[in-house]
Amino acid sequence: MKHYTSIHDIDNINSWIEEARQLKENPLKHIELGKNKTLGLLFFNSSLRTRLSTQKAALNLGMNPIVMNVSGDAWGLEFEDGTVMNGSTAEHIKEAAAVVSQYCDIIAVRAFPTLTDKEKDESEQVLSAFQKYASVPIVNMESATGHPLQGFTDALTISEHTLAKKPKVVLSWAPHIKALPHAVANSFTQAMQKMDVEFVIANPEGYDLNPEITGDTKIYHNQEEALKDADFVYVKNWSSYEDYGKVKNTDPNWMITKEKLGNAKFMHCLPVRRNVIVEDAVLDSDSSLVIEQANNRTYAAQLVLKKILENSPS
Amino acid sequence: MKHYTSIHDIDNINSWIEEARQLKENPLKHIELGKNKTLGLLFFNSSLRTRLSTQKAALNLGMNPIVMNVSGDAWGLEFEDGTVMNGSTAEHIKEAAAVVSQYCDIIAVRAFPTLTDKEKDESEQVLSAFQKYASVPIVNMESATGHPLQGFTDALTISEHTLAKKPKVVLSWAPHIKALPHAVANSFTQAMQKMDVEFVIANPEGYDLNPEITGDTKIYHNQEEALKDADFVYVKNWSSYEDYGKVKNTDPNWMITKEKLGNAKFMHCLPVRRNVIVEDAVLDSDSSLVIEQANNRTYAAQLVLKKILENSPS
Amino acid sequence: MKHYTSIHDIDNINSWIEEARQLKENPLKHIELGKNKTLGLLFFNSSLRTRLSTQKAALNLGMNPIVMNVSGDAWGLEFEDGTVMNGSTAEHIKEAAAVVSQYCDIIAVRAFPTLTDKEKDESEQVLSAFQKYASVPIVNMESATGHPLQGFTDALTISEHTLAKKPKVVLSWAPHIKALPHAVANSFTQAMQKMDVEFVIANPEGYDLNPEITGDTKIYHNQEEALKDADFVYVKNWSSYEDYGKVKNTDPNWMITKEKLGNAKFMHCLPVRRNVIVEDAVLDSDSSLVIEQANNRTYAAQLVLKKILENSPS
Structure with missing residues (x-):
């Protein structure tokens, strides 16, 4: 290399x-x-x-x-x-x-x-x-x-928390007030595609990532459906790819809550806006892996x- | 620790x-x-x-x-x-x-x-x-x-310049055009209270530091009286604590001069505004310990x- | 030293x-x-x-x-x-x-x-x-x-590219939109005056450097004449010294081109504005020593x- x-x-x-x-x-x-x-x-x-x-x-x-x-x-x-x-x-x-x-x-x-x-x-x-x-x-x-240093970090972190069974990993879009890049979501997608995991993406309509990157990864526009039986929920905002760089949706219903997370582990690359991307209760719980990701x-x-x-x- | x-x-x-x-x-x-x-x-x-x-x-x-x-x-x-x-x-x-x-x-x-x-x-x-x-x-x-790194530095510097007798140390307020923090004055006060020195403070009325910090340290509102027989004069501006963060006094008569200093050593944490806090003649003389403090x-x-x-x- | x-x-x-x-x-x-x-x-x-x-x-x-x-x-x-x-x-x-x-x-x-x-x-x-x-x-x-670190660097670089014969070195002014310092031109001049080279300067009228620095170095106001038989052409903009700090001339005819350079080596301290100071063809050719200078x-x-x-x- x-x-x-x-x-x-x-x-x-x-x-x-x-x-x-x-x-x-x-x-x-x-x-x-x-x-x-x-x-x-x-x-x-x-x-x-x-x-x-x-x-x-x-x-x-x-x-x-x-x-x-x-x-x-x-x-x-x-x-x-x-x-x-x-x-x-x-x-x-x-x-x-x-x-x-x-x-x-x-x-x-x-x-x-x-x-x-x-x-x-x-x-x-x-x-x-x-x-x-x-x-x-x-x-x-x-x-x-x-952001391939982040993408590989995330693969490493998931590997450290994976038990015997093949895990289900969900990349979920979350709302944000500013237009954010696609870099983290892209590299995470590419890393998961190389891993032995069940990987799906959840985002609102109009927010599908670059299809050349997502390839045949399953994309849900219904977050609840995507999160079902998840083991790891990786949350991240990104701006629209289709309507490039635009913020078309700030629907707070896409914020991750403890209830939505269930027994899954929560991941985010940080910095994260509390109570916009994810509620305090998730970040302050043992379900959050964000500090281990940073490490x-x-x-x-x-x-x-x-x-x-x-x-x-x- | x-x-x-x-x-x-x-x-x-x-x-x-x-x-x-x-x-x-x-x-x-x-x-x-x-x-x-x-x-x-x-x-x-x-x-x-x-x-x-x-x-x-x-x-x-x-x-x-x-x-x-x-x-x-x-x-x-x-x-x-x-x-x-x-x-x-x-x-x-x-x-x-x-x-x-x-x-x-x-x-x-x-x-x-x-x-x-x-x-x-x-x-x-x-x-x-x-x-x-x-x-x-x-x-x-x-x-x-x-600013406890500064406070301990100042205690160290005083100890290096102290002869046999117990020294008199004066912390004197001096004028400044801007509202400055109390941090240096507070930590210096706390350090002196731990040392075997005679410690007093001089400041204009309305400029007494937090009484929880000054405790039973004697405070003069008459600078001349406070400076009498001083061995070390530590000079510093701070904004009002009582009328929090306000500049209520810029009286140039509180500036330290060679005459006021007498045989005492001059101390300041730096940066210092020349001819506002203290006149050039003091800083440029052997009475000044400011560079040793920095060291x-x-x-x-x-x-x-x-x-x-x-x-x-x- | x-x-x-x-x-x-x-x-x-x-x-x-x-x-x-x-x-x-x-x-x-x-x-x-x-x-x-x-x-x-x-x-x-x-x-x-x-x-x-x-x-x-x-x-x-x-x-x-x-x-x-x-x-x-x-x-x-x-x-x-x-x-x-x-x-x-x-x-x-x-x-x-x-x-x-x-x-x-x-x-x-x-x-x-x-x-x-x-x-x-x-x-x-x-x-x-x-x-x-x-x-x-x-x-x-x-x-x-x-800028004596640059001046000595330039002397070193010239020494590395000099063949047997005593080289001709030309310092040529070139146009720029902003008022730039004289520091690099001054130190280069002083370095060349210490070297065993034939050194001349070319600049428009009104742009002569400080005569205390140029001394008896020959100054041409005609660039073509100065560049004749040059082995090294050091190019740099500076503002007027006489009419101190003014931009009096932005004549693009003073830009260095491949044609003007001939077989000489091109030198510049960087950063350089392409197609203002010098055309791309020079910087992208083997005649350019700028990266070696930086090294x-x-x-x-x-x-x-x-x-x-x-x-x-x-």
Whole structure:
């Protein structure tokens, strides 16, 4: 594996989960692997879990993390080819990516979608440009259409809580006041499709995810029906894909309650708006796995970095 | 000691001072103690000394510091319980504190008061929430009502400059154009009350600090009288406590001058507004201890981190 | 060498180049030299290359870098002497520089010019204040009038691409929409004056650099004439020096094209506005050295830090 930009970069999710569980048991075992190597973390957007867990993962491997908030710390970046740069952007991604590659052994990038320009978002303008113009491996810390560190984390968390039987996993849309990206829902869907689980999606009409991603995954527009006999309920808001980036529905009846959850485990990538996405009673109960998910972010990132380091010329 | 949130967490100030002086003589002696441990520094407000000295303290103990400006880098945090989060806050402190605890062995927090809502400030909303919801030790890097790293630093500095006799220490209010917190004055008062010094406070009428903190410490409303025979004059502005957060007095006669100071040593936590709080002639003279105070911030923080690390399960 | 604030601090540019080339071959050779030493990087302005390469250089020497964005992270700084600080600045540089010296073994500072107050800029208000009031060595990460880490980098890069014959090096002005500093052009000029090269400058009338810096270096107002038989063309915009900080000319005919470049190598400090300063065809060709220049920033900074560390009392 050179880059880690999508769940598709996972060759065998079961062996990855096994390896991540080993890292979690002994996080410092490979502390010599990344010695004197630098991880550049470039943020175009806000981040708490990703920012801290990816740094922690790098430190566990002995790497030196260097963090940069691209917008505030550096120069406005241009992504269009052939443009006459006499506007607000001062540096082209061609130079920026090549330059950062001189100082970092791996570059991790967070760049959210516009949610207004579907074509641009689907082209993964920022992430692709880093892949194209950087000379070192790229890690996706959430891009326009995917959040594969989160997706793998979630697969790991489910594996840790799965008993003998094949579990039923439901990804359920929930209401939110703002237009949110599809990245987490996409990567979770892709991860579940690789797992030995019964996976279904519940969302209101007009909120079906990109059909190229959902494929033959069953989609319910009736939440109650989808939740029946669920073992894990992964909740997340996303804006409309069809009517791209629009908020068409804020129906509070889609909020997850303790009653709806039943005996299932509750999952969310965080940050989560309490009593909008899910009621307090769920988050404050033992049914919630959200803090364990956050903890697993470290080991997901650590495994990705470890695989890249092992695959890199030293 | 689990947390360090107030001067009251110091069990024996004299033995703490002795230990801090030993650290200062040999700062790297315990560099193995914090190896592969992470200190998260979370800033809700500006910081120079605290930001740098606490990182330096962590590095002296072999720890990895990770700095985050909460407001700019992460998500708007919600502190109210039971609220429907459909406004500007995207993440509840319950999750945030628990999540950061997954990545950091100790969390240090800076969160200033509102100075408009006395009840909220006195409840130490932010700091208390971290104590309540984090699963790791919390260090106060200046909260609504206290700055105990500064308070202990000041005790250490006074101890280094004290000759045989019991010194007289005066905390004097000085004018300022803005409404400033009471945190430094409170913690200094609490630290002096634990020391073997003659301690008095001078401030204009209407500026008495919280009587629960000043206790039976003598308060003068006549600065000249208070300063008589002083050995150390600690100068600081604070807004009114009684008429909470208001600037009721900017009388330049309360500024400290070389003449007023006499043979006493001048102390201030910094940043200090020159020729408003104190005249240039004082700061530029040998009577000023402000740079030594800043230096001692490192060893105060280092002792606090050391005590927490020694007390933590490894 | 105590401080590194200008190209004039290089005693022998040829031996420096030789030493930097050795560091580049074996960057980790001196990793014990900076162990447990701290480099403070203080940014008053945006930075990408300098921010990352200087951190990388510190890490290669085993130092701990601590980064601070002065404007956002800390307090507004006052630089005027004797002022009554009742305005927007909360801390005087006298205290700030002395304080940071307590926590850092070396302080690196970036502070751009005003471009409106020539006298203030030429006095190097910020950098000089750090030199005056800090008690540790200061490294210039681009000041009002110089960028000596870049200047030395450029000398190193030219040395690596120079064949037997003495090369002709042209510094050519190019158009830009904004008023830019003279720092890079100044330091490049000073570096070339120390090298065994034929060095000339090309700029429009009204754009001659400070004559105290250009000295007897030949200045052409006709770009074509200057570029004749060039081996290296270093391109950079700067605002007028004479009519200080003004943009008097944005003539696109001064943009560098593949045709104008001929067989010469293209150099620029970056960030560069494509198709304003230089056309895509140049940057995307093998004639461009810009990425190699960026790479050499690490070794230039590393040599400077190494020399300072070797010269410091331990």
